[in-house]
Amino acid sequence: MTVRRPAFKYFEPCALDAVMTATDAPCECCNASPGELYSGPIFGLRDVELLCLDCIASGRAARELGSSFADxxxxxxxxxxxxxxxxxxxxxxxxxxxxxxxxxxxxxxxxxxxxxxxxxxxxxxxxxxxxxxxxxxxxxxxxxxxxxxxxxxxxxxxxxxxxxxxxxxxxxxxxxxxxxxxx
Ligand SMILES: [Zn+2]
Ligand SMILES: [Zn+2]
Incomplete structure (x- = not known):
């Protein structure tokens, strides 16, 4: 299964596998189920564990859930x-x-x-x-x-x-x- 992933200026595509989990669960921000979700570090007041990469790349998870990633x-x-x-x-x-x-x-x-x-x-x-x-x-x-x-x-x-x-x-x-x- 190949899932389309957005490009990140500061994160090489080859390093993404280590922070992705294959799952049918929905993204906790937009409810989409792309088949894999980001399960790396997520900081913020809301307890969020799984996000799609699009919600990270677009800034939607930061805006709507107050999530941040690297400190x-x-x-x-x-x-x-x-x-x-x-x-x-x-x-x-x-x-x-x-x-x-x-x-x-x-x-x-x-x-x-x-x-x-x-x-x-x-x-x-x-x-x-x-x-x-x-x-x-x-x-x-x-x-x-x-x-x-x-x-x-x-x-x-x-x-x-x-x-x-x-x-x-x-x-x-x-x-x-x-x-x-x-x-
Ligand atoms: Zn330099
Ligand atoms: Zn999403």
Whole structure:
């Protein structure tokens, strides 16, 4: 079964499978039953668990249910503090990321990475080859952000394990960034 999915500026299609659930249940916002629904992190006062991607992409779930996804406000505050390369990110970018972009499931809260004044594009769990081929620039960026040696964190890394490494690509300069999260 192939379900049509909307495109997201900050979320690669290949990373969506991890936050989608095949179900005949209706979207809790528009009642449509596309055959699969987003079941990743959803924040807000209303308890919402399943949404169609169209209601996320259009901003309808944010407007009508007050739902938000990645906790970008906090992520931005934390990130901009210690990473000067992140630049200045506009409120529009934060709104698109928090209210019209799916989040990803991780051990802790789904942090977003920023570069060149914009949000990075989420690529899901870094692959073994992403990690093995990480540039000197990417490794240095990681070590500045986390204060731990790259080699120590990536030793024996396998995707979807207890040691989570997520990939974000800068939309402007192409820099590949890695976020680290463990249980
Ligand atoms: Zn919907
Ligand atoms: Zn950049």
């Amino acid at each position: 970008v406000g906090t992520a931005w505050e934390v990130h901009s503090d210690f990473d000067r390369e992140a630049g200045d990110v506009t409120a529009e970018v934060l709104a698109e990321l928090g209210e019209r972009t799916p989040a990803y499931s991780s051990w802790q809260s789904p942090v977003w990475l920023f570069h060149c004044g914009d949000g990075g594009v989420f690529h899901g769990d870094a692959s073994e080859s992403d990690v093995a081929k990480a540039s000197t620039e990417s490794r240095a960026h990681f070590e500045r952000n986390f204060g731990v040696p790259w080699a120590e964190v990536t030793d024996g890394y396998t995707p979807s394990g207890h040691n989570g490494i997520y990939r974000f690509d800068c939309r402007n300069c192409g820099m590949v960034m890695f976020h680290w999260d463990c249980d």
